[in-house]
Amino acid sequence: MDMSVKIAGVEWKNPVTVASGTFGSGEEFSEFVDLNRLGAVTTKGVANVPWPGNPTPRVAEVYGGMMNAIGLQNPGIDLFCKRDIPYLKKFDTKIIVNVCGHAPEEYLEVVERLADEPIDMMEINISCPNVNAGFLAFGQDAKHVEELTGQIKKIAKQPIIMKLTPNVTDITEIAKAAEAGGADAVSLINTLTGMKIDINRKTFAVANKTGGVSGPIVKPIAVRMVYQVAQAVNIPIIGMGGISCAEDAIEFLLAGASAVSVGTANFHDPAVTLKVINGIKAYMKKNGFETVKDMVGIVK
8 A cells, every 4th residue: 555645746654744834844843744754844834034924812712623823934045044954954854944924026036946945846825915916815816816826837846736715706717727837736725814803802813903714614625625725727726724633634634635734733733644655544544545646536
C-alpha cells in the first residue's frame, strides 16, 4: 500500500499537511508532532517586511469552530529565511511556504527571495486585501487572480499553489483563473468571513469587527467547493476546511482533493495530523485501495 502523493511534480510521503497559520512554522509544534511523519509542513504566511497584525482581541469562539482576525502577523522574509527554513530542513518532510502581500509587488518580492531557498513549494494567500483595488481581496476577482498568478509564475522557481478564498459567488471561476494564469495547484478553502457580537460588552468580539471562521462548522461548505473545483480544473487540489479526523480528510479525497490540510483542529489536539494519517491508511487497507490516487475524486 502506497501512501505517497505527487502534487505538481513534488512527491509527499503521504497526503497530509497543515493549514497555514495553525502550526506556526513547524518548530512550535515539534514537541507534540514528529514532523518527519507529515507529508509537508505549510508555514504561517510570510510577507516582504514584518507585519504587526491586527489590534486585540483577535480570536473568538463560535459555534462549531473559531473566528480569527490575527491580521497575518509575521516576522518578515529576512528572519524567516534565517531562522525558520534552516529549522525545517532538519526534517524529512516537504516545505511549503505561505506567502502574503498587500500589493502584487509585495508578493513578487517574497517569491523572488524564496526562489533560491531550499523549499519545495509556495502557497500564495490571495485572501489578503488588495490596497490597489479598494481593499477587495485579490482572490475575489478572477482577472486579478489570473494576472497575479501569471506574474508569480514568471519568477518562481518552485511549484505554485494558489490558495482560494470561499468568499466569492462562484469558486470555480476563481479556480479556472488560477489555472489559466499557470498555477501548479490550488488549495481551498481559506476562512469564511464572519462576525460575532458580545452582547454584554455591546461591541464586536474581535477588534477587527469581522474575522475568518474555521473549524467543523465550515466543512460541508469546503467539501462542496472542493468537489466543484475538481470538476472545473485539471490541476491538483489540496482540500481543507474543518478537518478534525481521518473521516473528514477522506471526504475531501473522495470529493477530488489530491491532498489535505488540517488547520483549526491542531489547536485542541496538537497530534491530530498523525491520527489523520493513520486513519487514512486504515481506510485504504479496509477498502482495498493500493494508492491514495485510487480514491481521489471517485465520488462523481
